[in-house]
Amino acid sequence: METITIKDIARTLNLSTSTVSRALRNSYEINNETKKLVLEYAEKMNYRPNPIALSLRDSKSKSIGVIIPEIANNFFSQLINGIESIAYNMGYHVVIFQSHESYEREVANTNYLVSRKVDGLLVSLSSLTRDLTHFEELLEKGMPIVFIDRVPKNIDIHKIVVDNFFGSYQATEHLIKTGRRRIAHVTSPLYLSITTERLAGYRQALEDNGISFDESYVKYCHHGGMMLEENETAVQELLNLPEPPDAIFTASDRLTTSCMSVLIQKNIKIPEEMALLGFTNTSVAELFNPPLTTVVQPAIDMGHQATELLIRLIEHPKKPTIFETRSLQTSLIIRDSTVEKIVNA
Amino acid sequence: METITIKDIARTLNLSTSTVSRALRNSYEINNETKKLVLEYAEKMNYRPNPIALSLRDSKSKSIGVIIPEIANNFFSQLINGIESIAYNMGYHVVIFQSHESYEREVANTNYLVSRKVDGLLVSLSSLTRDLTHFEELLEKGMPIVFIDRVPKNIDIHKIVVDNFFGSYQATEHLIKTGRRRIAHVTSPLYLSITTERLAGYRQALEDNGISFDESYVKYCHHGGMMLEENETAVQELLNLPEPPDAIFTASDRLTTSCMSVLIQKNIKIPEEMALLGFTNTSVAELFNPPLTTVVQPAIDMGHQATELLIRLIEHPKKPTIFETRSLQTSLIIRDSTVEKIVNA
DNA sequence: ATCGTTATCGGGAACGTTACCAGAAATTGC
DNA sequence: GCAATTTCTGGTAACGTTCCCGATAACGAT
Known part of the structure; x- marks a missing residue:
């Protein structure tokens, strides 16, 4: 046969x-x-x-490439599910590649996907990507690309993001309203747009509430929580401060869980000694000890929107003048990690 | 350019x-x-x-297809990482598809990957797959396939599995040794090999310890924990038993977290009222309330071995007489969900 | 000088598909 | 009844690559 x-x-x-x-x-x-x-x-x-023959002939493949930092992360795996459902319905196939937060692998993946003649690209930048020429060249060639969440700064592109400023503002405000004053922020490297936006929201919330911004309360982790040691020292440095924080607000998925892990390991009571609140899409935040207050991103919807936009770009290649940015809302889900329970005396 | x-x-x-x-x-x-x-x-x-031209010419693609139930599951995402690292080093690319526990999508993905001329397939069956003809046809055509974890029964194939019997036996024995007598088992459908093997280990451990096996303590969930309601009723039925269990042993990743979720929701104290122990590779089990005792599978290593074997089959197509089965060991990680803490009086 | 070797290169087919260009047969119009 | 059109089908090139088969020249060898 x-x-x-x-x-x-x-x-x-x-x-x-x-x-x-x-x-x-x-x-x-x-x-x-x-x-x-x-x-x-x-x-x-x-x-x-035979799709191969068709690809060779038409130099298109009815498939879209996805380059993300890592799939073992609920935000990204939900994102993929959103991407897949739309792509599937519109007759496209999805090819997933992980950069593992490495710039080199991101470049290698990009090149491979291009040579494989994917019709378009969905990208969330690695935390170590500072040079964007590999994408800029493609953009100039007319390759449809939509960036998601971790998007480049200072380039005209199509992108799907969340309102990081507001999500961050809201989270910080929540911490302030529940009585915290010395709020630390553990985040990703500064050259990522999400970092500056989330930092700005955090800062604004502090200042709007009469708390002066203190740079020593901000820690940048370059490996996005992939290296526990980096996180550990960040937390330790915070604890060593003359006035250690009474809350930590983490800016990404891995960072959140690894910070929590460090706090537990150091036997620091959450939320009594330290409130914890983080950006994360983990599906099991309610199983945590304590259940974790989270800023969750509409990952599936982001995947939907990005894919719809991308396929539109693929099928209607117009003048690339108008770059579309869609901004979705995060939601703050309050659980026990920021709210002290009233213990029966 | x-x-x-x-x-x-x-x-x-x-x-x-x-x-x-x-x-x-x-x-x-x-x-x-x-x-x-x-x-x-x-x-x-x-x-x-141009890899497309090469594929068309040689009808091979230097890429391997992976079909798994879902990536938003730590076991499978770790598995993928194991697969990728080997494939990458040996010059192969990895194309990932999710069946979402659906038989139809598993078949569709298989067909697509075949038409895309992948050189081999790595498969973990969906929980709803009972008919295996789509794989059997490929096997007959000589397509190299290695099954992982959720493997077909009654077919001669290459497979990478864990010693489910022992993992299950060890887990059940641990529950017995920590004082549990009425141990429930929440598991996947019976036509999956992992189900029968884990069930057998559970049963043997009970009998070796003088506890008679009771079918009413076993619940089969057909959607692998994807549908919370199914799980909820399973747990509820256990609770409604004349002699409700004092421990639940869950047989897969999703099942474990969703069971825990149901228990928390019903305000049942773990481990005091109910011990909980499950197969899962979640990286955050220690953050749970209480930290969860788990049977973890060597997912990354399984990915390594499967990929090595597959690439060997691809590059040395011999007589397909000897089918290789590699069985790895699980490890039981004991945390608080099965051990009552000594509370200070 | 003729022939077999060696070194170096080009021509063409093939992988599976579609699009363009023709051509034959059938049908229509007058 | 003949031209014009419609209806249907075939041949071929092209996508990018490799491989088989020849071809040409140079070079000794006989």
């Missing part, structure tokens, strides 16, 4: 490949009986067009 | 495509100066061979 081709059909049916091809595409210029003949035989033989 | 082909090189260098092709492959029958000329020009123009 080898795979059957148009040539095979043509041979057994005594037709030319052109005729078979057109019959299969239901072309108007083919006799109905011939069509029926071909279609039935193709059906019987379980004919499937 | 369009992509450059062998033809382009041939034209500008006044050579034939054959010569250029051979020069690039460093063939012996090409003059060293010509070689140098071609190689330097190719380098300068950043020539990259």
Whole structure:
């Protein structure tokens, strides 16, 4: 039962490949009986067009490439689910690559996907990506790209983001309203847009509430929480401060869980000694000890929107003048890690 | 800066495509100066061979397909990381597809990957897959396939599994030794091999310790924990028993967290009223309330072994007589969800 | 000088598909 | 009844690459 081709059909049916091809595409210029003949035989033989041949011919592949830092992270895996559901419905396939927060792998993945003739790219930057020429070149060639969440700064691009400023503002405000004054912020490297935006929201919330911003309360982790030691020292440095914080606000998924892990390990009571609140999409935040107050991003919806936009760009390649930015809302889910429970005396 | 082909090189260098092709492959029958000329020009123009054309020609793609239930699950995302690292080093690319525990999507993904000419397949069955003809056909055609974890029963195949019997036995024994007698088992559908093996280990441990097996303590969840309601009723039915269990042993990742979620929701104290122990690879089990005792599978190593085996099968297509089964060990990590803490009086 | 070798290169086919260009047969119009 | 049109089908090139088969020249060897 080898795979059957148009040539095979043509041979057994005594037709030319052109005729078979057109019959299969239901072309108007083919006799109905011939069509029926071909279609039935193709059906019987379980004919499937060879996508490789099609790709080679049309240099397009009906597939979109996804480059993300890592899939073992609920935000990104939910994002992928959002991407897949739309792509699937619109007849596109999704090819996923992880950069593992490495610039080199991001570049390698990009090159490979391009040579594989993906029709478009969905990208969330690695935390170590500072140089963007690999994407800029593609953009100039006209490759449709939509960036998600971790988007480049200072380039005109299509992007799907959340209102990081507000999400961060709201979170910080919540901490202030629940009585915290010395709020630390553990975040990603400054050259990522999400970092500056979240930092700005945090800072604004502090200042709007009469708390002066203190740079020593801000820690930047370059590996996005992938290296526990980095996180550990960040937290330790915070604890060593003359006035250690009474709350930590973490800016990304990994950072949040690894900070919590460090706090537990150091036997610091949450929320009594230290409130904890973080950006994360973990599905099990309510199982944590204590259940974790989180800023969650609409990952699935972001995937939907990004994919819709990308496929629109692919199928209607217009003048690339208007770059679209869609900004979605985060939601703050309050649980026990920021609110002291009233213990019965 | 369009992509450059062998033809382009041939034209500008006044050579034939054959010569250029051979020069690039460093063939012996090409003059060293010509070689140098071609190689330097190719380098300068950043020539990259078109993998699509190569695939079409050789009907192989230097890529392997992965079909798993879902990536938003730590076991599978760790598995993927294991797969990727080996594949990457051996020059293969990895194409990931999710079945979302749906038989239809598993079949669709399989067909697509085959038409995309992947050189081999790594598969972990969906929980709703009972018919295996889509894989059996491929096997007969000689497609290299290695199954992982959720493997078919009653077929001769290559597979990487864990010693489910022992993992389960050990877990159940731990529950017994910590004083539990009425141990429930929440698991996947019976037609999955992991289900019967884990069930057998559970049963054996009970009987070896003088506890008779009671079918009413076993609940099968067909959607692998994807549907919370199914889980909820399972737990509720256990609680409604004349003698409700004092421990629940869950057999898979999703099942474990969703059971815990139900228990918390019903305000049942863990481990005092109910011990909980489950198969899961979640990286945050220690953050849970209480920290969760888990049976963890060596997911990354399983990915390594499966990929090594698969690539060996791809590159050395021998007689398919000897089917290899590699069985790895699980490890029981004891935390508070099964051990009552001594509370200060 | 003729022939077999060696070194070096080009031509063409093939992988599976579609699009363009023709051409034959059938049908229409007058 | 003949030209014009419609209806249907076939041939071929092209996408990028490799490989098989020849071809050409130079070079000794006989």
